[in-house]
Amino acid sequence: MAPKKSADRAVHGQYEAYPYPPRDPADEAKRLITGSPSGLAEIEHYILGRRIAGDGPFRALIAGGGTGDATIMLASQLAARAIEAEIIHLDISAASLAIAGARAATRKLDGIEFVQASLSDLAALGLGRFDYIDCCGVLHHLEAPGEVLRELAAALKPGGGIGLMLYGRLGRTGVYEAQSLLRLLAGDLADQARIDSARALLEDLPPTNWLKRNSHVGDHRNTGDAGIYDLLLHRRDRAYMVDEIFALAAAAGLGITGFIEPARYDPLNYLRDAALRKTVAALTWPEQCAAAELIAGNMKVHICYLVAADAARQVPLRPDMPEAVPVLNNVSPEALAGRLRGAPALALDFDGAKIRLALPKQAAEMAALIDGERDLAEIRRRLGKSGRKMAPGAFTRQFETLYKALNGINAMLLR
Template sequence: MTDQDAHEPLPFPDRDPADEPARLQVTSPSHPLEVDHFLFKGRRDWSQGVRILVAGGGTGDALIQMAQVLTTAGKPYEIIYLDTAINARAIAEARAAARGLTGVRFETGSLLDAARFDLFDYIDCAGVLHHLADPQAGIDALAGALASGGGIGLSVAAPFGREGVLALQKAFAETIPQGDPVKRLAAARAVFARIPQRHAVLSNPHLRAQIATDAGFYDLLLKGPDQPFAMDQLMEALTAAGLAATGLPQAHLYDLARFFPEDLEDISPVAAMALAEKLDGTIRSHALYATHAGLAEGRVAQGLDAADVPHLRGASGLNLAKMVAAKGALSIALSGARTVLPVPASAAPILAGITGHKTLGQLREAVGLDTVSWGPLWSTLHRDLTRFGLLRYSRLLVS
């Protein structure tokens, strides 16, 4: 399957440009704060500008997010949107126009030809590679368009959290011929209405929202059998392209300690993540950041420098502080599961002070802690919040 088949003729996700003034779609990968955290140690100098490729840009979620955040921060950028789908491109262009975003160039073409647009500091490729006839060729093409020292944020479908999807994709490919998408959708919906309620797709709560919409149903089930990646397969594909992962926004999902409190002997980090994926059984997609092999070490922010600037994702510092002060713990709901993390009440003022505008040094001074008291307290917060994707570092808003 080509990337044109993957995004034409019912653009996904379904977006209305008229909604732009009301909300910004926040996605992962590719929020600039997250990009900075996982690829530039949280210390990128955004004032120097950045050259970005959105490969397989679809209806524009990643494009709009990056352009709007950088515009609001007053940072220069050049973004090239690339997709074969004319309908999707039209929606993305209308969304950018509704926000008055500049610095964006729209191109119609395949991500396999990414290198013809020169090299990029950052490349986004979300939800596209598994639709390609040859996903490895797509990863190779992205690697060939990446500037030295730059990075890639990508997401691909995963197999174990989508049980039943591949079977339906194959069944529809065998019985519903190519042609008018509206007729194909109607035919598939009629068949889908008759599948047993015990079918894995119907019983998967994480798929309900997507199959409820026509664009989502078509994207998931009517583009032919896709090629999902287990985590170890994805790592192998990166290696084959001369790339290596730097980090994962939702690292907790791949933590084998969730299932084996004691370390297993003689298991590699990749094998451990792959085993955790199998044991979890609900992971529908993988999101990660990568760069050229040999340049991946030391790219993720560690929060060890007083000049590092912390940001919270998905929650305000004040709300988290109130929870910690009242309960001595943080209750985190992610991916349909709830986790309770013990946090000392003394950490509440620290959480309340995280605004994205204060350095760690300024934050420590504001809460009145000396370096001896601060160190272990912040280390615990950093460890727990980063592995759940709730804490990132970036100087985007202060430099």
């Protein structure tokens, strides 16, 4: 498979020579890499608004799946819940597919189909429709991201959705300037010489250089040649501001149901001045997200979930719905209880931005009742039985505060 355009050939060649992220299939015996997008609980929260029903196999496309992080995580989580699934892992790079395939084999995950193809040819591949599509760190390397997102949207079943990761422009301040510099200094050299030049440059850059000053960008520090190449030598790489992502989604007929982690995208979490807070509170949600990005300045990626624009209001479920079932995400009940007990707020450090998220009085008791099965009506009943009876309104207010904090850090989801 040889793409026709020279930039496409260069991108393809990069991922044949330097599959990214670098992964050793033998490590599957030691740990499961989890993250966003594409955790099962996040898909249920931000896309389906319900538990996966099991009415036919759950079909997922991992578009530009690379060395397999999302595929292995999602397939493992589906298998753990005995959910029948068909996963297609598609990538243009045979080397990346081989690594992803070996990881799946190590874990004995069947039912994954590996397809070598370009996303630009998606419509012609006849892969059918999907409940979920992961597209993580890929669109910003394509010639026509908007067109490909439209094709992905067209490949969704009704009620399906997409988990997307795109680079954040402001948080990557300095990266694009360093890429320009390296094109100037080493653009015509062979790959290994370009990598050597990039390493030498990183050593020599003065502290005034924007890449040096940007402490948030560090992915290249422990990912070897592939990491240096991906960050500084990529042949096609662009980044997005939040408002551009809303526009990209809208142009594909999609609406955004949430960014991860939500608290980073709430400008009220950064501002203390009363007048500024009042102004910000009156903004629309997309404007608030855009403001948060401009205030924080440190978002180097944007992870979000998308569904058909006309369905975006129905998900996620809201914390005032008695039938909603809260689920803990990425945190053990014990660790959470320790963090909540007696604390008036969660104190967080989001890459240097210090944030406090208020907690309700009964945060620890409420959290202890979350088992992924009980709905909010049942949790309120049980809280009452333990001697702390609360009127529905009081319970909802307290739970909403808890939800805002824990969902804000992606530790609580609803289904």
